[in-house]
Structures are given as structure tokens and as C-alpha cells.
Amino acid sequence: MQTRKTQKSPKTKIIVVINQKGGPGKTTLSFHLAHAGLENEHSKVLCLDLDSQGTLSQYLTDDLDVISVTQGGVGDLFEGATPQPQKTTHPQIDLLHGHRELDRYDADQTAEERAYSTEMPDLLRGLGYDYIIIDxxxxxxxxxxxxxxxxxxxxxPLEPAMSGISGFQNVLQVVDESISALNPKLKWVGVMNRANMRVKSQREKDTWMRKNYGNKILATLSTRTAVAEAMEESPARPVWSHRGAPKELRDQWRQVCAEIVCK
Known part of the structure; x- marks a missing residue:
């Protein structure tokens, strides 16, 4: 891998948001975690958008066409090029953007070797950020x-539904069987998202998750239009900065995200 000389930063925290199912709110949660990392006014956050849909990149840049830029961005990590983070419309948050051609790296043997090399995490930690959030x-x-x-x-993140729980368990299986030997210090937490606790089946699944996984499952985030409204502002903003959001909702999202970035 061709990289510039970097100094590993022991304080850099890398947080990845993942589920093997679409729709549990990964991008929304990634966006909010990035802003939670800014609670310290001196913090610097880098977002990596590995999704070829590039939705996180669009929210952070307020630019729908950013996904059309198929050179650079997060692809540099797989190309072995020196990453060049770009500024966003959010002060202190930089971005390696996603684009519609990222799928090409999934079948690239050289990209795979780079991704699993010991140089990659060191490279990321040497970029000088306090938090790196990966969607x-x-x-x-x-x-x-x-x-x-x-x-x-x-x-x-997962929804209180059979498919959401299945995707959650699939991730844990991958961690246990394939990743724990490579990254034994990796921690995990689950976040119940888009829950309607007035629905009996969802309450039951929420209870089942907490019974089986205990405090590894953080506070349940309910389905609220205020979260979507905050994300659709121009520029997008976290729900705790949205005047139209109920205080309870603002406090809940801020607490959950702060708990994650402080782990």
C-alpha cells in the first residue's frame, strides 16, 4: 500500500455501523454518531461512506451528485492511494465519500489484501482524527x-422484527467466527431502532433481545418523524438540534450516541 508517513494516534476511536439487512437506520445512526463525536469542541471526525448508494455522503455534503464522483473518496483506501478527506457542510466533520462504483472492490483480490493488511487500521489512526465513523x-x-x-x-442497529434480529445475529456470528481472532479487542453494542412500542409484537421482540443480550442492547429508539425531518433539512442536522423535535426524543438520541462514542 502506498501511504504517506503517518504517526499512529492512540486516541483515535473507529466505530463501524453495520447490519446484514437494509433499512434499520445505519446511515441515520452514523450521521448522529459523527455529531456526537463533536461534543468536545476540539474534536475532529472523519466519516467513511462504504455504501455505493452514498446516502451519508449526500447528507454530509448537501450534494446529491457527490456519488457521481467515482474517483477518490473512500475508494482510495482500496486503491492503495493516500486518502484525501474532503470538507463537508458540517464543521469539524470530514468525509471520504461513497459513490456508485464501489461495488467493484468487493471482487478485487488486491483490494482485499489491502483491506485486511495490518497497515490499514494504522493508516486510518494516523490521519489525525478523534473519531472515525464508518457506514x-x-x-x-x-x-x-x-x-x-x-x-x-x-x-x-436493528428493528424489532424477525428479519432485523436475524441480520443482527448474522453480524455476531461473523464477529465470533471470523473477526474475533483478527481483532480480539472489538466491542459491540446493539441499538433497537424504529420501534413502535405500542405494537405488541415489537414490544415482545424488544423484551426478547434484552433478555438474551442484556445491557449490550442500548436504549430503544422509537419511530419519530422528527428524526427524518432533521435529516432532510438543508444542511442536515442531528435530531437534538432540530427545534421541532420533542425534548424527550432529542435527549434520548443524544444520550445513546454519546454512550457509544464514549465506550
């Missing part, structure tokens, strides 16, 4: 799995 695609492949090798914490 992943739902499909199992290089961009889904290799970040687990780089990370300190894996966050698994």
Missing part, C-alpha cells in the same frame, strides 16, 4: 466485513 452496505462483501477488522466498536 457500511447491507450486502455481505469486502466493504461490509473488512471494517470489522479496523474498528474498536461495532454498532448493530
Amino acid at each position: 457500511t452496505p447491507p450486502a455481505v462483501g469486502l466493504r461490509h466485513l473488512s471494517p470489522l477488522f479496523w474498528a474498536d466498536i461495532v454498532v448493530i
Whole structure:
């Protein structure tokens, strides 16, 4: 891998958001975790958008066309090029953007060797950021799995539904069978998201998860339009900065995200 000389930063925390199912709110949670990392006014955050849909990149840049830029961005990590993070519309948050051609790396043997090399996590920690937040695609492949090798914490959002729990358990199985030997210090937490606790089946699944996984499952985040409204502002903002959001909701999201970045 061709890299510039970097100095490993022991304080850099790498957080990957993942589930083997689309729709549990990975991008929304990644966006909020990035902003939670800024609670210290001197913090610097880098987001890696590994999803070829590039939705996180669009929210952070307020630019729908950013995914059309198929050179540079997060692809540099797999190309062996020196990464060049770009500024976003959010002060102190930089980005290695995702784009619509990222799928090509999943079948690239050279990219796989780079992704699983010991140089990769050292390279990321040497970029000078306090937090690195990684949004992943739902499909199992290089961009889904290799970040687990780089990370300190894996966050698994899931909806209280059979498919959500199945995707959650699949991630844990991968961690146990394939990643733990490569990255034994990796921690994980689950986040129940988009829950409607007035629905009996969802309450039952929430209870089942907590019975089986205990305090590894953080506070349940309910389905609220205020979260989507905050994300759709221009520029997008975390729900705790959205005036139209109920205080309880603002406090809940801020607490959960702060708990994750402080682990």
C-alpha cells in the first residue's frame, strides 16, 4: 500500500455501523454518531461512506451528485492511494465519500489484501482524527466485513422484527467466527431502532433481545418523524438540534450516541 508517513494516534476511536439487512437506520445512526463525536469542541471526525448508494455522503455534503464522483473518496483506501478527506457542510466533520462504483472492490483480490493488511487500521489512526465513523452496505462483501477488522466498536442497529434480529445475529456470528481472532479487542453494542412500542409484537421482540443480550442492547429508539425531518433539512442536522423535535426524543438520541462514542 502506498501511504504517506503517518504517526499512529492512540486516541483515535473507529466505530463501524453495520447490519446484514437494509433499512434499520445505519446511515441515520452514523450521521448522529459523527455529531456526537463533536461534543468536545476540539474534536475532529472523519466519516467513511462504504455504501455505493452514498446516502451519508449526500447528507454530509448537501450534494446529491457527490456519488457521481467515482474517483477518490473512500475508494482510495482500496486503491492503495493516500486518502484525501474532503470538507463537508458540517464543521469539524470530514468525509471520504461513497459513490456508485464501489461495488467493484468487493471482487478485487488486491483490494482485499489491502483491506485486511495490518497497515490499514494504522493508516486510518494516523490521519489525525478523534473519531472515525464508518457506514457500511447491507450486502455481505469486502466493504461490509473488512471494517470489522479496523474498528474498536461495532454498532448493530436493528428493528424489532424477525428479519432485523436475524441480520443482527448474522453480524455476531461473523464477529465470533471470523473477526474475533483478527481483532480480539472489538466491542459491540446493539441499538433497537424504529420501534413502535405500542405494537405488541415489537414490544415482545424488544423484551426478547434484552433478555438474551442484556445491557449490550442500548436504549430503544422509537419511530419519530422528527428524526427524518432533521435529516432532510438543508444542511442536515442531528435530531437534538432540530427545534421541532420533542425534548424527550432529542435527549434520548443524544444520550445513546454519546454512550457509544464514549465506550
